[in-house]
Amino acid sequence: MPTTLYDKIWNDHLVDQQNDGTSLLFVDRHLIHEVTSPQAFEGLRNSNRKVRHPNLTLAVVDHNIPTTDRSKGIDDEDSRIQIETLDKNCKEFNIQLFGVHDKRQGIVHIVGPEQGFTQPGTVIVCGDSHTATHGAFGSLAFGIGTSEVEHVLATQTLVQKKAKNFRVNVNGKLAIGVTSKDVVLQIIGKIGTAGGTGYVIEYAGSLISDLSVENRMTICNMTIEGGARAGLIQPDQKIFDYLKDRPMSPKNENWDKALKYWKTLKTDSDAKFDKEINLIAEDIVPMVTWGTSPQDVAPIDGKVPNPKDESDIDRRNSIDRSLKYMGLEPDIALKDIKIDTVFIGSCTNGRIEDLREAAQILKNKKKAAHVHAMVVPGSGLVKEQAEQEGLDKIFINSGFEWREPGCSMCLAMNADKLKPEERCASTSNRNFEGRQGRGGRTHLVSPGMAAAAAIAGSLDDVRKYQN
């Protein structure tokens, strides 16, 4: 029977399957961080269990960590305790950790690929919903809860039921100024925030193959915002080139064996999908969210919707609630929305290509005087690379703050947060109520669009600012 890439990876990881379909799946790669792991380690200790394969788990601090100078320690006591707890747990259970002062420290979903820990055909899990990012390498990668983190630590497996297959085809070429962030926002707008629930999405089509590895990661990263736990892309030569000689990539004869296997990872041409949609790249324009769900998205030259135009009562109430929270009037032009803050970073858009894209727009330009703007590189290595290219200078000259790596204002667990009613153009992934700080108002955009908003002081069209 013809099978999809997801079917193949699934079948290849089945340790056991009950008659009702409940399956035990082997986990090749496990990433952990300070926020969703402490209770898992506590569980292991309480039941006197060991970590089955410490070398298949990699730990990194990211969610809670300050992005200002960390040489003098961490002020916030709870954050410090959580970070110290991860350190202690990793020592006790013999797990490799990229700690606060490690140059390789960064956001878990940026570090995994960067180190070559992320590999095609593997099952990768992490106690974080944006684990789907790693699907860009043709792996089955998804977020799990803390009880499941404990389960993986103890057994190197996970109890799962198979999801259905969903293919999103994007064909054609993107216009200048349009990026993979706009593509994924468009997809979420089209399928809705629950459109992918119960599915694993495969992204395919000529546009997807044309995208760089990093741009593919942006798309897979936001799969969860469309409800699907995992999103993946068939691995190709770009992926293999990216992984060659990374610190944790296979070496020597193992590389040859791995490569041979990786090249077999593809959906059969006659495989059936339970659901399929098609998008044309030329139809996609720079996008921006206006509401409090990532599906609340519109083209930058569009308007804020009017709840009165919505026939479904739940949807109407939901738009109404969003607009109240966002402090927006119906029918105003999106480009007329003034912003206070710009945040460039996160596991969605905190990689070197994202920083290059924003810097390209900001070169020799200043941010608007009233805007507070910051760049948080996704990892210490991204930061170093950006500094070698002089991108930090471009940002600083434009009036941006150049920070240390971490999750930062994407979820505002550290000191980087919006004040009530503060409005932010953000390259992150969620515009939920309170996500970037209580009462804070988030507009999700691409890095280029964030740069354009910083210059204009309001949401604006990046296509006007091409250098």
Place this chain on the structure above:
Amino acid sequence: MQKFNTLKSIPAYLPIVNIDTDMIIPKQFLKTIKRTGLGKNLFFEMRYDENGKEIKDFTLNNEPFKNSKILIAGNNFGCGSSREHAPWALLDFGITCVISSSYADIFYSNCFKNGILPIILREEKIKEISEYSNRKEEISVDLNKQKIVYGNNEIKFDIDPFKKKCLLEGLDDIALSLEKSKQIDFFERRLKEKKPWIFND
């Protein structure tokens, strides 16, 4: 894990769609290293004002809903972040059953690890049952019989038989999987031959 069998309670109703886990428990409470104590911060931003005072018209701040064990909510409940702090906060508040027309996958799976029963019903049934919240009347849930009884009515719900068994018996997932150690050993031996790069040795 606490067993789930039957439950009787006046349900609390939150007629909001897409309630995400950031709403259920905001990030500032994720700094804990424990599973307990999150109940007082459940729905924090809807429940308390900037000064930490209870917001009067929020359902869970009022009797009898302060003691509700059942929460009825709009579709796509629990979307967003994978934080298991969301079911922990519900549980700590006293809610052990959620009724909605759909859930996000990760939240749904997290519920079962914590003895919480997430029931899926059709939209029109949700509206019907939510009337019992408005009337402040008890409804009862029977997991074994897979039914909700409200007034003189009852409705059946579907649930995965294995998940049902785990909830009814309060089974520990890890202990169950460790019983399959032989299969895991066997799988790993084959894996080392087939894909030696996975273990990197």
